[in-house]
Amino acid sequence: MTKSQSTSFDALRMEFSSYVEALNRRSPWLKDLQEELRESLGYQDYAVETPIVYNKALDEIGPGDQPCFIIVADNPGKSEQKAANQRYLVGQSGKLAKGWFDKELKLDFYKACIIINKTPIHTPKTAELGRLRRLAQARSKNLGQELDLLLDESQRFMAGLAFRLHKVLDSVVWISGYGELGPGKLFSTWAQETKKLYADADPRLCQRVWLFRHFSMNQFAIEYQKSTPSDGPMARLEAVGAANRKRILGW
Numbered sequence: 001m002t003k004s005q006s007t008s009f010d011a012l013r014m015e016f017s018s019y020v021e022a023l024n025r026r027s028p029w030l031k032d033l034q035e036e037l038r039e040s041l042g043y044q045d046y047a048v049e050t051p052i053v054y055n056k057a058l059d060e061i062g063p064g065d066q067p068c069f070i071i072v073a074d075n076p077g078k079s080e081q082k083a084a085n086q087r088y089l090v091g092q093s094g095k096l097a098k099g100w101f102d103k104e105l106k107l108d109f110y111k112a113c114i115i116i117n118k119t120p121i122h123t124p125k126t127a128e129l130g131r132l133r134r135l136a137q138a139r140s141k142n143l144g145q146e147l148d149l150l151l152d153e154s155q156r157f158m159a160g161l162a163f164r165l166h167k168v169l170d171s172v173v174w175i176s177g178y179g180e181l182g183p184g185k186l187f188s189t190w191a192q193e194t195k196k197l198y199a200d201a202d203p204r205l206c207q208r209v210w211l212f213r214h215f216s217m218n219q220f221a222i223e224y225q226k227s228t229p230s231d232g233p234m235a236r237l238e239a240v241g242a243a244n245r246k247r248i249l250g251w
Contacts, residue, residue, distance in 0.1 A: 016054060033147070051122055054120065065111070067113055069171055071097075072173060093214065116162060119187075159193035211241055
């Protein structure tokens with residue numbers, strides 16, 4: 001990074017860390033709700049330790065680093081929320097991503113990528129954000145509304161964070177998972193905010209936003225493998241990711 005990039009990056013990650021701390025303070029009821037969700041789904045292999053998760057791996061990125069990608073995953077799962085971890089994509093999906101990067105790009109996934117999410121709010125699996133919403137609504141109308149506001153606000157913040165990191169670092173934004181970006185879906189707020197932010201952005205920046213399937217269950221690897229081979233993996237990634245962006249986000 002240049003000195004200017006490093007200074008701007010430091011400011012953004014500190015803002016992100018402070019934002020997560022503020023959300024956790026504002027939402028003392030969330031952990032209990034997440035524990036109720038965990039028990040209702042029969043997960044006995046973990047306990048909720050960090051309701052809203054900041055990615056501490058960002059604190060290890062320094063001026064000598066030059067990330068190729070800004071990965072935007074969904075939300076923190078079981079491994080990510082552990083107090084000893086508090087890092088994104090460190091579970092099974094992260095292992096699959098690391099293996100693919102090692103093999104196909106000859107890059108260290110955790111060195112080549114800055115990883116953020118569409119929301120920092122934890123659920124064991126992403127689809128269970130919907131179950132969390134229903135649990136909150138069942139408890140009370142006010143709690144349901146409070147969680148809805150928290151999810152919407154956090155998605156807008158994370159969309160803004162991705163956009164601002166993109167402008168500062170000029171890396172490729174790699175959106176991992178697009179099935180929940182449509183109207184009425186779990187991350188529709190994130191998608192709407194992202195469309196708004198890029199509407200008047202530099203066209204070159206817009207072209208460096210790529211969408212892919214999730215790393216989980218080798219969905220991304222299968223999508224990549226089925227694509228038409230081209231002149232090197234980066235050109236192939238751009239062809240797949242840009243086509244998905246146009247189809248899903250409309251530009």
